[in-house]
Amino acid sequence: MTTILLVDSHDDARRTLATALGKLRSDWTIAQADSGLAAMSQMDDKSATGHVDVIITESQLVDMEGVTLLDQVRSSAQQPLRFTLSSNSEAEAVLANSRANQRFLLKPVSAEQLANIIERSMRLQHALNEERLNLYMSTVNAVPSVPAIYDEMMKELASAHSSLIKVASITESDTGLTVTVLKIVNSAFYGLSNRVESVGQAVTLLGVHLIKNITLTTKVFARFKGSKLSARRLTQLNDEAMRIGALANQFARLAKLSRSTTDHCQIAGMMANVGELIATSKAESDDGQPSLSIEIIGARLLDSWLMPYAVVEAVALQHESPPRNVDMLSPLVVLHSIRYLQKTFTDTTDDQQRTLCHEYLAQLVPPAVAEDWMDAFHAIEQLTAAKPPRAA
Numbered sequence: 247m248t249t250i251l252l253v254d255s256h257d258d259a260r261r262t263l264a265t266a267l268g269k270l271r272s273d274w275t276i277a278q279a280d281s282g283l284a285a286m287s288q289m290d291d292k293s294a295t296g297h298v299d300v301i302i303t304e305s306q307l308v309d310m311e312g313v314t315l316l317d318q319v320r321s322s323a324q325q326p327l328r329f330t331l332s333s334n335s336e337a338e339a340v341l342a343n344s345r346a347n348q349r350f351l352l353k354p355v356s357a358e359q360l361a362n363i364i365e366r367s368m369r370l371q372h373a374l375n376e377e378r379l380n381l382y383m384s385t386v387n388a389v390p391s392v393p394a395i396y397d398e399m400m401k402e403l404a405s406a407h408s409s410l411i412k413v414a415s416i417t418e419s420d421t422g423l424t425v426t427v428l429k430i431v432n433s434a435f436y437g438l439s440n441r442v443e444s445v446g447q448a449v450t451l452l453g454v455h456l457i458k459n460i461t462l463t464t465k466v467f468a469r470f471k472g473s474k475l476s477a478r479r480l481t482q483l484n485d486e487a488m489r490i491g492a493l494a495n496q497f498a499r500l501a502k503l504s505r506s507t508t509d510h511c512q513i514a515g516m517m518a519n520v521g522e523l524i525a526t527s528k529a530e531s532d533d534g535q536p537s538l539s540i541e542i543i544g545a546r547l548l549d550s551w552l553m554p555y556a557v558v559e560a561v562a563l564q565h566e567s568p569p570r571n572v573d574m575l576s577p578l579v580v581l582h583s584i585r586y587l588q589k590t591f592t593d594t595t596d597d598q599q600r601t602l603c604h605e606y607l608a609q610l611v612p613p614a615v616a617e618d619w620m621d622a623f624h625a626i627e628q629l630t631a632a633k634p635p636r637a638a
Contacts, residue, residue, distance in 0.1 A: 252264055300332050490519075
């Protein structure tokens with residue numbers, strides 16, 4: 247039995263959603279709470295609701311902020327999936343830097359959309375907790391922890407007094423990282439007309455989240471230097487991470503996705519191959535091959551870092567066609583589309599391939615967006631063919 251706990255201080259909205267979900271999924275138990283304290287009380291009293299599988303809260307409750315509730319839930323024994331469903335668009339930017347919230351959903355979201363997202367998230371959670379994967383990850387020596395400098399950036403961004411100058415100074419405290427960041431932002435991928443000379447300038451021109459994501463990718467890949475993974479293959483994976491990340495960023499902007507969703511798309515793109523880093527290193531050290539997909543291995547790592555569930559989902563399912571009933575554009579749709587084009591749009595001058603790819607993408611996004619994505623993909627492929635980037 248699946249139990250969903252809805253937390254909203256607006257009684258009518260909460261009851262309406264609970265009724266609609268109950269009708270759509272008769273095998274679910276829909277519990278309700280009108281405050282953060284009431285929600286925690288229900289979770290503590292298992293005889294009342296049983297095990298809670300998913301908790302969905304408004305961003306602002308009568309007695310506390312939703313993120314405060316989710317932070318308490320994160321420390322509880324039950325460990326349910328933690329979502330925020332809110333009409334406050336400003337809350338999305340705040341919650342994007344909080345690891346307590348796993349997925350933010352901006353209203354209006356239909357009950358059917360929400361039910362589908364819950365089901366997909368629960369299937370993914372089951373896959374991430376599979377015993378085979380637990381055993382595999384326990385035997386990997388090269389599993390990187392969250393880079394300390396990235397963690398420091400996240401804490402600064404989550405602060406009520408967050409400063410772009412402070413984020414830039416955190417980056418500049420690492421000389422090697424500063425060199426890499428400037429090399430990447432000055433690459434043709436980001437199309438700047440004038441050369442960027444400082445991290446502070448890069449933050450102003452391209453945004454703090456891009457710098458944060460480059461920092462994460464650079465530090466993760468640096469962890470594998472000197473390992474049994476060949477230098478050539480590591481460079482290839484690093485280059486592809488930067489290329490897919492740039493494409494994901496462009497795709498999200500062309501689709502006019504929110505700032506936080508664009509950020510998640512780019513993280514998913516840059517981390518798309520992180521599972522191969524782990525799997526290849528382990529395979530070369532013990533002469534074995536993983537019986538699990540490298541995508542689920544990578545997703546498990548990102549989940550252990552408390553990455554947003556939309557990012558984890560995108561990395562886990564990047565090669566699988568998204569369900570056609572997905573009503574909202576997500577990092578999964580963006581990353582899968584890039585992977586599809588890499589596999590199918592191998593000759594960007596071939597009209598037949600272009601037509602085939604456009605027909606496929608138009609099932610996932612509006613036709614005009616599909617056309618823009620294909621043009622962006624073509625442009626990046628031309629840049630790559632002319633001069634492959636070197637991120638590190």
